[in-house]
Amino acid sequence: MRQGVLDHLSGRSLNLAAMDVDVTAVQFNGDRADATVVFTPKGATPSQGMTLHYQMQEKSGRWQVVGTQDSSHAASAVPGGSNPHDGEGAPPPAGNPHGAMPSPSDLPPTGNK
Numbered sequence: 431m432r433q434g435v436l437d438h439l440s441g442r443s444l445n446l447a448a449m450d451v452d453v454t455a456v457q458f459n460g461d462r463a464d465a466t467v468v469f470t471p472k473g474a475t476p477s478q479g480m481t482l483h484y485q486m487q488e489k490s491g492r493w494q495v496v497g498t499q500d501s502s503h504a505a506s507a508v509p510g511g512s513n514p515h516d517g518e519g520a521p522p523p524a525g526n527p528h529g530a531m532p533s534p535s536d537l538p539p540t541g542n543k
Contacts, residue, residue: 431456431465434486434493448472454481461488462496 432453439446448471455466463486470479485497 431486431493434495435467435484438495462486
């Protein structure tokens with residue numbers, strides 16, 4: 431199950447080596463399953479991470495992600511990582527405590543030309 435989630439996220443710009451990825455619950459229904467996965471920055475507490483729910487399907491002996499669902503537990507994205515929902519059609523987690531990213535044109539010059 432965990433490997434299916436990792437395979438699903440491997441094509442995204444996430445630093446999976448900097449995160450603990452734990453499957454905390456699975457509900458099986460034949461060749462389908464609903465998995466609850468907690469993403470936590472290494473060394474952080476679970477409250478500093480986020481929880482996502484994945485719909486999985488077994489294909490050729492391997493579990494694959496077929497859908498995602500936001501969790502009301504998730505308050506923000508994992509610091510330093512991008513949103514694992516990118517490309518999934520699901521909205522990003524609510525409540526970014528750091529505000530929106532500034533536009534590159536709003537940043538001061540670096541002095542490099």
